[in-house]
Amino acid sequence: MSSGHEAAFWADEEADLLDPQTPHVVRDSKTPSGPVPIGHLRGPTISDAIFRTLRSRGVDARFVYTIDDYDPMDAASMRLQAGMAEHMGKPLFAVPSPDPTVAPDFAEYHAARFIALFAGLGITPEFHRMRDLYRSGALDRQIDLILRNAEAIRQIHKSVANVEHPEGWLPISIICENCGRIGTTLATDYDGKTVAYECRKDYVEWAEGCGHTGRISPFKGNSKLLWNEQWCAQWDHFGVTYEEGGKDLLTAGGSRDRSNAIYREVFKREPPLGLAHEFFTLGGKKMSTSKGVGATAVELASIYPPDLTRFLMLRTHPRRHVEFDPGGTTVPRLFDDYDRFGDAYLEEPESDMGKTWRLSQVSPDPEPPGFRVRFQILADWLQIPSVRPDVEAEKRKGARLTAAELRDLHRRLELARVWLDRWAPDEAKFAVLPTAPDVSLSDGQRRYLLAIKDLIGKVHDADEMQNQLYEYAKKTGLVDANGKPSQQAFAAIYLAFLGRPNGPKAGWLLTSLDPEFVCKRLDEVGRPR
């Protein structure tokens, strides 16, 4: 439908790069070494969106996700934890689980958590654990190829990234037969069947080797390819054609450049395409859970509805950074935006906004959005005890809510409660003051407050109360030039109870409170000075 000169939706642009006649494999991966920071959700969500786009075009596509549980434990934060120091440098699958009742080892513990997290967001790729790939020998052919070309690879590291490895270096880590560490070993001398290795005390800063030397086969799980080479091996094994990534990797002279060069040179294949996505920042700073800046993905995803989380990841073009502050008015604005995109989907599903909305849904083939109540309104409702959101929403819609609409309403209410509690600015909150505030009112306003005492305890319906308040304003003479009730009347009520000149619908407010309390307050504030 687009002529080719028009700017296309980003997911379409990416999909356009791939030949629809051939099968495609979209890949992503993660090292299971800790909780997922919120920003790290962007990659998988983008990959999923592109995967879905390919699928919806009828392209033969797979979405492969590898769990890098053969990586060495190198997290600096872990070293300080009790009992963890001795495990530094070991492969993650060999590090003890933080909670053995949940998962048998460290890697699986964290993997299980992000797999569940992804599933909740509708991201359900084929998961492959590196331990299975290595141990089964699935990558042995690639390992052999890489080891035979070690010298060429060493040269590529040198020319592309200016990284110089020692002569005789092999791009592989052996699991030390003596101490079980993988991050501390240097391998050399591949003879086609075995390699020599040494577990060095000071090979890396973050772990200490045992000094063992030996000779062993690098196959069937005894070793792990180094990062760049492992990347190539997986591309080759799965036939990966598309892999996006963070800009930390996809930068000139960066990791991906090195892997691309190796893949072309050694594997004689064209590396996958893939865009580089920008990061989430908070106050201009990169989010970092270790520095206490930002939130973990599980935390946010447990609070936000999944489609809102996806929307947050997808509404901004991947190449642009997202300034994300979970506090303040972010949530209501995000939800307003989300609803606008939902409306766009109803009007024109093929618009960029419509597509973004569809890709934000957990289901790849979603129902169109139904009746929704604006988030900000729900936050107000929650602060007025007499309002029953289900009933109020039905009044608004003028019909019963469907099951899906009711579910959506309740998810919004849940988030609104959290928002009011944690993030809402004071302007968004109102609370009935426990004691009469010291506010200055006109004589007319005081008379009005005393007059409406008649209604308290007698009128129980909020709408009727609202009408009566209006009538009493007229009776009391609090009218403007046109004979209509002046704002002064209602302002008096808000000032008396909330200490500010505005608030929720006055009828709601007054019928929500204990009549005795209301009368007392009206007396206190309304009595002549």
Next chain:
RNA sequence: GGGCCAGUAGCUCAGCGGUAGAGCAGGAGACUCUUAAUCUCUUGGUCGUGGGUUCGAAUCCCUCCUGGCUCACCA
């Protein structure tokens, strides 16, 4: 030093070759009902700078400035 991103109305951003846009905020008004909602109208910008290409540029090219991220160890 290399790479990437951003700089458009008070705020958040969209627009990415054809007479400057939206939402919110601000102002005025309508609905007998303050606030909110809904609707109508409205204020507000020399589109970071300087060049270039073009009949025409916020939009393409180059320079520079500002802010931010990122790589140059490992993964």
